[in-house]
Amino acid sequence: MAVRVHAVTTGPIAVLARQGATITADITLTDDPKIKPGRFGQEQVVVHATLDAYRTPHRREAVSLPVLVLAHGPAWRPLLPSQRVQVTARLAAPTPGELTAAVLFVRGTPSVLTHPSRVQAVAGTLREGLRTAADVLPADQRGLLPGLVVGDVSRMDPQVSADLKDSGLNHLNAVSGTNLSIVAGAALALSRLVGLPLTLRAGLAAVAMIGFAVVARPSPSVLRALLMGLVAAIALATGRPKDGIAALSAAVLLLLLFSPDLAVSYGFALSVCATAGILLLAPRWRDRLKLRTRLPGWAAEAVAVPIAAQVAVTPVLVLMAGQVSLAAIPANLLAGPAVAPATLLGFAAALVAPFWPTAARLIVVPAGYAVGWIITVACWAVGLPLATLPWPGGVTGLGLLALAAVVVTLLVRRRSWRAVTLAVAAGALVVLLIVRPLVAPWPPKAWLMVVCDVGQGDGLVLAAGPGRGIVVDTGPDPVVMDRCLRRLGVSDVPLVILTHPHADHIDGLSGVLRGRRVGAVVVSPQRTLEHQASRLAADLARRRIPQWTAPPGARWRLGPSELTVLAPEPTHAAPTGQGEGSAANNSSVVLHVRWRTGSALLSGDIETEAQDDLLRGGLLSQADILKVPHHGSPRQDPAFFAAVGARAALISVGAGNDYGHPAQPTLSMLQRLGARVYRTDRSGDLAVVEREGRLAIVSRGRQEDARPPPGCPGRLWGGGRVLSVGVVWVCLWGGGRVLSVGDGLSLARRVVVWARLAGGVLGLGGLALAAGASSQPAMTRWWFGDSPAVHGGRRAGRRAGAPCLCR
Known part of the structure; x- marks a missing residue:
């Protein structure tokens, strides 16, 4: 090595x-x-x-x-x-x-x-055959089926992929050891039906596993499962007892010997841990479930296997993603039965497709129903409250996780199942009544505009009525943009305005179109970056969505928002500035948005040349809020900012971006002009809301918002929290009585039982609070009475009637 x-x-x-x-x-x-x-x-x-x-x-x-x-x-x-x-x-x-x-x-x-090679040519033909056969399925199913069966994720819907990841079903996003085991099991069953001897059955299973691994491409999990399967096949053929742990150990050693880079692969670590959990934990838990609940063997195993696998991979997930998935176990329980039919039918379609394409298209239809169920489960799971619990990464996260495991183990070993049930119920009350409200509701009431945290790009939503929103730019990632709209409850988009055809402003458009009605798309009248503009036009034409251009003076009024186009002039070429990128930036659509209580200027990515054109053209209007051009780049005109006179400056920017945005000279200029700066890389989504006849800025929460704003007293006790804590303590008191009565315990023993139950439950609640406080500052902020972070209010000391845009 x-x-x-x-x-x-x-x-x-x-x-x-x-x-x-x-x-x-x-x-x-x-x-x-x-x-x-x-x-x-x-x-x-x-x-x-x-x-x-x-x-x-x-x-x-x-x-x-x-x-x-x-x-x-x-x-x-x-x-x-x-x-x-x-x-x-x-x-x-x-x-x-x-x-x-x-x-x-x-x-x-x-x-x-x-x-x-001939082998790879055959494998490529089978993969292409499955892709072609899957064309009869809906878009999300035709993307997932080849990924699940042969590891081909080339057409995977980004939203489906994100849902699978967040719901703990990411192992179904591509081929895993589970699929190989299903194929091997099917080969053994068929060979047994036709009466083949044991040696031939083992050989046929080995050939099936090798063939499947070649077609599906040898990912770390497939290689691990293949070697384990071959070891098991040899044991079956020679009549030796099967030892899963020995097979796993041999597979890991051989793979690391021939491919040392797997030692630092998260995918390989997850595969090995999941397999170890299934081998070591699942049999014991299955037997206990059968004994305690009288479940039939197949049902107990169906419950024990996903729980064991999830418990085993959780430490790796904490290190890798800094989160604990609470929805993973129910999601795997529900999605598990669909994996085998999807795998077997999909692989059968791939085998048949080169010779009989019509039959392959018929076979993938029921396979589509199976993957459709998986997609439905994933979508449902990510919508659960606290589906994913933020958790500290690194050694701190592992320490908290180990402490939680110790608490749960002590509860299970020290008390009866009745005590464990009561403890879990009380712990659920702690989470649902205390911890869950710490995650602030979003969106805030009376929101008028939201700057979505889309990373390095722009994605804004203007309120246009209940369930409706105007989208101005869509960011670089369709999944992130779709989730921002989901959080806002926007299902109808009468208008999308794409300021200019850069990827960080238009590539998230498919996320806006996903499951929503879109009335029309407005683009800049100036043609720059012809390739991107043509690609966008073709995509909109294919979807039958009208594409408009709007000259200065064009106006729309939708719900509480009135939009007016200020630039660019369609008859003028965009100022080139420092090259083609600047020409596209300077062609940005500039909008003035007015609400009943204030206004905002949305400036796209315009640079100094276009800013100067607006000043000289006399079209520039003052605004209370400015969306800072080009993510706060250094190419800004101070006269433009002074003319706008905004009290608040919103910067949509990605954390740790390669461009140095926002530039320090721009931030210093805004400070000199008296504008309060809000950044998505530090505060997450930013919302403009109406509060008591004034405008205020609300942030969804990120690192800098962990502390309460200055002058905001910490309120520990409120009516809702008193009720929550009271309910939990009543539950604990009742639990102590239930445990004591009928068990013949002395008074001292009853106190010990009650205290142990209370300490365990409150310990679990404290761990949840500690994890949430260190990984999601919004939780701490709400506890101190300020979530979401509302920057504005009568304390600000502004004159009556002025937009309140300060902390």
């Missing part, structure tokens, strides 16, 4: 990568090319490969090193694993910790040197 690591991380390629040298490389693909969105709407190809040989002006050498290839262009799409291509590429050093010799940034198109 050490020799392999040394060979990859040292040598001429490592030196050339540190120098950023350009080489001509012969590479062999080891995986399918994956298409990922890049900056400014361009698609990027990512594929793992083996570097076989390279040439520089002074050197030519044959090697065998793993590399990561980044490229562009459609020529990569039809390539398959095992194909050899020649490329010209610039080398770069890989991410520290990855067992990759270099990253290749390819220039131009690849020259194909060889055809794929």
